[in-house]
Structures are given as C-alpha cells and as structure tokens.
Amino acid sequence: MKLLLDENLSRRIVPFILDRYPGSTQVALLGLEQANDKSIRQYAIDHDYVIVTQDADFYELSLIYGQPPKIVWLKVGNQTKAAMIKTLLDNQPIIEQALFADDKTCIEIY
Template sequence: MRFLVDAQLPPALARMLSARGHLAEHVTDIGPADSPDRDLWLYALDHKAVLITKDEDFSSMLVFGGEAPIVVWIRVGNTSRRALIEWFEPLVDRVVEMIEAGNDFVELR
C-alpha cells in the first residue's frame, strides 16, 4: 500500500512503513513541509496514496464530498517520535485491513 505522511508526523513514520513493505513518503520527500493541504490532498489522489495526518483539516475536507484520498487521522496528543512509532506500528496491519475492506477514513485514538 502507498502512504503519504503529513508534516505534523515524523519522517520516521514513513521509514517504518517502508520497512514493513509499503511504499511510504513523508511530505518533505515530495516538497516543502509547509505545502498547502490542498497540494497534499491532490498528490495523494494522483498517486493513490493513503494520507496519514494529525491535521483535523483533512477530516473536514472529506465533508465537502467529491473525489478524496483515503485519510488516516491520528488523534493522539503530543508525544515523542519513538512513542508515536511504538504506538502506531502494531496498528499498521489493522489499518491496512480496514482500508482494504473499503474504509476511506480511519480515525486512530
């Protein structure tokens, strides 16, 4: 599966996903970290990438309808990079299963 990791999340998250056999990019791999949300949205659509974000704006953008990428919204508070990766890694297979089952929005708390 292909993933695009948003700027609020560490590049290490994309590296962990790559190590698990997925194609994963961090926003900084494709352009500036402060790229507008709309640009990331369109990139994810064009590349059929699942957008992983902590940004509530992307979940709000889904409300408007139309063509949209699959969004994984991580809703954990501020944490260290290591703690975030340790929390997220055991969830990867379940997230993939949910997406493959047809979910276009996955919220993780």
C-alpha cells in the first residue's frame, strides 16, 4: 500500500514509513504543493496511492466522486513528526484491513 501524504503532513515523515508503506511520498516531493485537491486526487488515482490527510477535503470529494482513491483521515490534531510516524506505523494493520479487506473508502484515525 502506497501512501500519498497531503501537504498538511510533513514530507520528513516519508523516509520513516517506507518499510511498511513502500513507494509512499508526499505532495511537495512530487511538485504538487500548489495543486488543488482535485488534481492531487487524480494523481493518487493515476498512480494507485492512498491519500493521507488531516482535513475533510478528500473525504468530501469521495462523497461526490466515490473511490478510488482510498483515504486515511488522521484526526489526531497537530502532533510531532515522531507522533505522526508512530500513528501511521501502529495503525498499518487496521488501515489495510479497513481499506482493502473491508473495502472501505475512508478510515478515520483518532
């Protein structure tokens, strides 16, 4: 499962999650930091990414357009880079179960 971290998540997280989420990246690393949410959504679809975000924008787009892409909505507030890494790594089995085994569009992590 490849993650595409939204601009509201640090690109410095990426190297620490690659063992569990190979091929993951962040929008700024792709030159998409000025792109609108629809463009980022389309990029995720075209390149088979799961979007990870801290806001409702991608969830709202999924209500209009459906899936793909699948979404991990982190509702954990502002946290340190280390805490975000821990959240993504600790919840990897739950994320995978919800999005792929259970075919959910979005999983919210608190």
